[in-house]
Amino acid sequence: xxxxxxxxxxxxxxxxxxxxxxxxxxxxxxxxxxxxxxxxxxxxxxxxxxxxxxxxxxxxxxxxxxxxxxxxxxxxxxxxxxxxxxxxxx
Numbered sequence: 001x002x003x004x005x006x007x008x009x010x011x012x013x014x015x016x017x018x019x020x021x022x023x024x025x026x027x028x029x030x031x032x033x034x035x036x037x038x039x040x041x042x043x044x045x046x047x048x049x050x051x052x053x054x055x056x057x058x059x060x061x062x063x064x065x066x067x068x069x070x071x072x073x074x075x076x077x078x079x080x081x082x083x084x085x086x087x088x089x090x
Contacts, residue, residue, distance in 0.1 A: 004085075014045035017049075018047070022045060027055075036054035042067070051071065062088075
């Protein structure tokens with residue numbers, strides 16, 4: 001578990017479109033056998049452009065594959081990506 005010291009919250013404002021992305025995973029949702037249980041969501045801080053895709057399994061490999069295909073291939077390498085430091089993001 002990653003623990004950061006408490007600090008005052010600050011708002012984030014991106015300097016230009018598609019420069020700062022936020023990523024998080026929603027779920028686990030109830031499913032039947034073989035269905036997707038999770039949803040990965042990425043949001044651009046400037047434009048509020050949202051990308052979302054269902055996942056059956058959370059892993060660093062799956063997260064990276066989706067990030068490459070949905071963000072890097074379309075918008076280029078962003079200067080910043082904000083996550084909650086979950087183990088799947090490290």
